[in-house]
Amino acid sequence: MGDDNIDCDLGTRPGVLLFDLDETLCDYAAARRRRLESAFRIALRDVPAPQWPDLAPLIDRSIAIAPHGDAHFPDLLRAAGCDDPAAIDEARTWFRRHRLHSLALFPDAKPMFAALRATDRGARFGIITNGPADIQREKVAMLGLLPLVETVVISGEVGVAKPAPGIFMLALDRLCAPAADAIYLGDAPAIDIAGAHAAGIRAVWMNRTGVAWPRTLPRPVAEVTSLAAFARLIAALPDRT
């Protein structure tokens, strides 16, 4: 499958469009790297430039050790030649206080919502995201998504997480829509696509990097490489009348 590729199972245009948040609507992976880089620059502020470690592999190691945490900063940074406990403490404090540092929507996110509304004025939108209630709420608000969608379902708030079908059903309940009248867009095959599939919702895969589909999982009904392509795909579907 490639960009804009439509499978024969795609059906008619749904009344409800559901979206994953991280790596689908917003570029969390890039923001996490920038946040780590900023923190490490604070820790390294008194280390002479020629002695600085390469930051890219340091960031890779940090994410591999703990995708979201900072408890490992002292060991990681000491091993990289930074032995200044005060600077490392300051880096950790900054890191915790700036958890949404530089997080942004993908540039085609807001244009996609506008295009989807133009395609179908009656369409309703929802976000289904896994994560802690406070962080995901803050994220959705900061990104300006609240006026664009009818509901936001956060696993940390509702006590059920993707891929469990229950969280998808909860979103459908809130929008008073049957699964057959929804399409879900997400980037993680085992969490997003398998979960939506189990809930009976047509799932479209956001595959920005063009990787191969994991053979063991049920296939999405289509895949796209951008949100603009998703809006085109929905516009191209036959009306449900």
Ligand SMILES: [Mg+2]
């Ligand atoms: Mg995601």
